[in-house]
Amino acid sequence: MIVKKEIYIPLVENIKELVTISEKDIQLIIDAFKPKELAKKEILLFKGDTSNHMRFITEGCLRSYYINEEGQEYIVQLGIKNWWVNDLFSYLTKTPAQHFVQALQPTIVLQVHRDTLENLFKTVPVMERFFRIKMQNAYVANQNRTLKSMSETAELRYLNFMKKYRDIEQVVPQYMVASYLGITPEHLSTIRKRLHQ
Amino acid sequence: MIVKKEIYIPLVENIKELVTISEKDIQLIIDAFKPKELAKKEILLFKGDTSNHMRFITEGCLRSYYINEEGQEYIVQLGIKNWWVNDLFSYLTKTPAQHFVQALQPTIVLQVHRDTLENLFKTVPVMERFFRIKMQNAYVANQNRTLKSMSETAELRYLNFMKKYRDIEQVVPQYMVASYLGITPEHLSTIRKRLHQ
DNA sequence: AGCCTTTCTTAAGATATCTTAATTTTTTTA
């Protein structure tokens, strides 16, 4: 398989933001991560399957969502280029995924299998640190999301979402933004109307 | 300073749940973590101060909370024996804490300074893995909390809280449980009344 | 270009939760 080197650039840059890696490390990392192309609407991870890969978006857009007993969808995460998206619980515990992961645009992900990653931790130990820091940052971001979801009105949450994730807001249907914010599409529509007046 | 060994037992057990450590490792870990006693209501970390320690509750109860511009308190985390409680963002970024951390009962924490912990990672490398896994688990738990806070009614959230954290519910004032659940104390009271009928 | 599907908007009535304020109960302190 011929691998175009340039699709790995965002991944390498993303790692370099947090830790120092040598040229040799970079090659080992590139060897570990495999590209996967997804069509729009294609599902990358099905509920019930075990997630065995860590996944980095190098191009496009993914959402992770779960469907409750009543068939309602809840968006857990939206991600574009340079984001890591997964069902972490499934990945970490090797249990069936609770979430789906789906492409919202034509997308390329770079994914590394758990076993390969464990080996990579041995050959490039700094990657273990990278993932620890990545988790820490994700944890803090998520804690803030929880806090905001409880303390702020939907309108304020929407305004902050727009400020923070303008890139995402561009490519994601509005009803999915609503789902991410924990409100109905109708209510988001009402909020937008009020804001534009 | 004479350190009573037994207060370290919960910490060592907590670590052993996730990783394998030798007797020598245990001694290094014990040397790294310093005990701190707190009176009820005593504040362990003030907003504005930088959090320089990772903290494990070996006895008692802590809450981490933030106060918004209008003076309202929001509880970020409640923890009892065997829980790790901190303002992680402050710890990780060395920026002023956004949260307070306060003892709700007479409490003993074991805390390790960031610098000491970084050294411990070198002498006991498996501790880096321990904290990575710990973060991962915390992340998943928090993600579920976000999702539930958006998709479930306050009543259901309260019922699940009681099921999951009965130990915490015993020792924490009800209005703080309400704050943790993201509702007013009055509303929680109404819910409890309805449940008991 | 036109049809079909998806997404967005609008509005009315229903429900969940909040705000305020007064009262009761429990806990702490002197």
Add this chain to the structure above:
DNA sequence: TAAAAAAATTAAGATATCTTAAGAAAGGCT
């Protein structure tokens, strides 16, 4: 143990958000 302080309850009216249903707008496909 009495007084003071903190916590919990109750209830009424206000507000935020949801549900339902219908129509309008936008996007995708042949």
